[in-house]
Amino acid sequence: MSAEIFHQPIATLAAQLEAKAISAVELTQAVVARTKAVEPRVRAFNSFDEADALTQAAAADARRAAGAARGPLDGIPVGLKDVIAVAGQPLTASSKMLANFVSPYDSTVTTKLRQAGAVMWGRLNCDEFAMGSSTENSAFHPTGNPWDVTRVPGGSSGGSAAALAAGEAIATLGSDTGGSIRQPAALCGVVGMKPTYGLVSRYGLIAYASSLDQIGPFARTVEDAAIVLGAIAGHDERDSTSFKTEIPNYRAELGARRGPWKLGIPKEYFGEGLDPEIAAAVERSIAFYKSQGCEIKEVSLPHTQYCLDTYYIIATAEASSNLARYDGIRYGHRSKNAKDIVDLYFQSRAEGFGAEVKRRIILGTYVLSSGYYDAFYLRAQKVRTLIRRDFLNAFKEVDALITPTSPIPAFKIGEKSDPLAMYLCDIYTIGVNLAGLPAISVPCGFMPSNLPIGLQLIGQPFQEANLLAIAHSYECAHEWSVKHPNL
Numbered sequence: 001m002s003a004e005i006f007h008q009p010i011a012t013l014a015a016q017l018e019a020k021a022i023s024a025v026e027l028t029q030a031v032v033a034r035t036k037a038v039e040p041r042v043r044a045f046n047s048f049d050e051a052d053a054l055t056q057a058a059a060a061d062a063r064r065a066a067g068a069a070r071g072p073l074d075g076i077p078v079g080l081k082d083v084i085a086v087a088g089q090p091l092t093a094s095s096k097m098l099a100n101f102v103s104p105y106d107s108t109v110t111t112k113l114r115q116a117g118a119v120m121w122g123r124l125n126c127d128e129f130a131m132g133s134s135t136e137n138s139a140f141h142p143t144g145n146p147w148d149v150t151r152v153p154g155g156s157s158g159g160s161a162a163a164l165a166a167g168e169a170i171a172t173l174g175s176d177t178g179g180s181i182r183q184p185a186a187l188c189g190v191v192g193m194k195p196t197y198g199l200v201s202r203y204g205l206i207a208y209a210s211s212l213d214q215i216g217p218f219a220r221t222v223e224d225a226a227i228v229l230g231a232i233a234g235h236d237e238r239d240s241t242s243f244k245t246e247i248p249n250y251r252a253e254l255g256a257r258r259g260p261w262k263l264g265i266p267k268e269y270f271g272e273g274l275d276p277e278i279a280a281a282v283e284r285s286i287a288f289y290k291s292q293g294c295e296i297k298e299v300s301l302p303h304t305q306y307c308l309d310t311y312y313i314i315a316t317a318e319a320s321s322n323l324a325r326y327d328g329i330r331y332g333h334r335s336k337n338a339k340d341i342v343d344l345y346f347q348s349r350a351e352g353f354g355a356e357v358k359r360r361i362i363l364g365t366y367v368l369s370s371g372y373y374d375a376f377y378l379r380a381q382k383v384r385t386l387i388r389r390d391f392l393n394a395f396k397e398v399d400a401l402i403t404p405t406s407p408i409p410a411f412k413i414g415e416k417s418d419p420l421a422m423y424l425c426d427i428y429t430i431g432v433n434l435a436g437l438p439a440i441s442v443p444c445g446f447m448p449s450n451l452p453i454g455l456q457l458i459g460q461p462f463q464e465a466n467l468l469a470i471a472h473s474y475e476c477a478h479e480w481s482v483k484h485p486n487l
């Protein structure tokens with residue numbers, strides 16, 4: 001285990017905090033110092049507020065001294081993607097549109113993390129409005145992959161993955177609409193989890209595509225992901241799509257649920273475009289499960305080939321509607337060059353949005369427009385049902401599915417200039433969002449070039465406890481999480 005405090009998992013740090021071997025202020029200071037040391041190269045943050053974090057940490061220490069500590073997250077610095085609202089802190093979505101916006105309120109996940117005692121630490125870079133797979137669409141700056149800062153960390157939650165891998169936070173949150181937690185987790189060698197749609201409240205999350213968006217944790221270990229998920233999950237009356245369901249103690253369930261499980265290998269996920277080194281790493285992971293007595297079964301998800309098209313119709317349609325609110329009047333950027341009110345809308349949006357966001361708004365407006373609605377949007381919704389049905393049929397036979405998370409490892413900053421090439425990064429992750437399922441990416445090895453590889457496990461709706469236990473059993477037998485990038 002690495003000696004540096006900022007590379008330790010929550011579970012270890014919580015025990016040290018509990019034993020008073022370290023204080024929350026010392027831990028936060030170590031994370032702040034690490035951030036200052038590596039941030040010029042990694043650039044994972046849009047902003048951070050050191051004084052505010054240290055005040056929160058001091059409050060955690062005071063609680064502990066008074067015998068009122070709140071559990072494993074009390075005093076742990078957690079970074080949030082810059083689309084999740086924290087009262088009094090900037091909330092930019094990495095867009096010029098919101099460059100000067102300060103959130104007047106906390107999101108529900110922020111409130112829940114505060115209740116658990118976590119220290120809100122920093123605003124993490126992402127693709128503008130979470131649209132992208134590399135964090136290069138940030139209006140502010142790209143983020144470097146800590147394993148090779150000339151490469152992307154993935155996206156859209158690239159800052160959340162990079163900050164964690166670099167030791168600039170102990171855990172982070174991201175949002176996942178088509179893979180934005182799992183793909184950057186894979187590319188940065190950390191655990192990233194997208195919960196079932198409806199498990200975690202979206203109140204205070206800047207909306208991209210509301211029927212697909214879900215907030216979830218990035219963590220060093222599956223156990224840490226279970227801790228964070230347990231803190232943020234649960235019904236919220238402020239999100240009408242949030243589900244009323246009992247939240248189990250995910251951490252306690254890790255050890256309680258032991259296999260052997262039935263695991264499905266969807267044959268459509270191992271085709272053209274998959275890097276052979278990644279395929280081999282996933283094959284080794286499958287062999288591991290087999291050696292543990294799991295039944296491995298090939299399954300088919302026949303509508304997989306339609307996932308990308310379906311996603312880019314539904315996601316852009318919802319985005320065009322969600323982003324209509326940025327009109328230069330109510331909030332965000334307001335053009336100084338407008339001649340009249342209509343021109344003010346046009347100019348503010350023309351100046352405030354970047355190229356990819358505009359592309360999505362135009363596409364989304366097109367597929368929703370009269371005459372095209374039935375041919376595109378309505379048809380995509382029907383195909384979405386078929387895609388979900390594929391997964392549910394597979395789950396009649398197996399407990400979870402195993403696939404690669406990303407077909408390729410981290411690529412060079414600037415390498416993918418064609419939007420379609422970028423969209424293909426999510427080929428193994430978007431089906432999960434269309435079907436509303438939970439999925440987790442766990443590190444499963446390294447490329448010969450020392451870039452991390454991620455394994456994706458896809459679970460049944462609201463069966464996060466099982467999914468985490470399956471991932472945990474793999475992690476316990478492998479030591480990937482103790483390796484850290486050399487920064």
Ligand code: GLN
Nearest residue numbers: 130131132177178179180
């Ligand atoms: N890369 C996908 C997109 O650009 C997914 C992004 C996300 O999950 N937020 O839409």
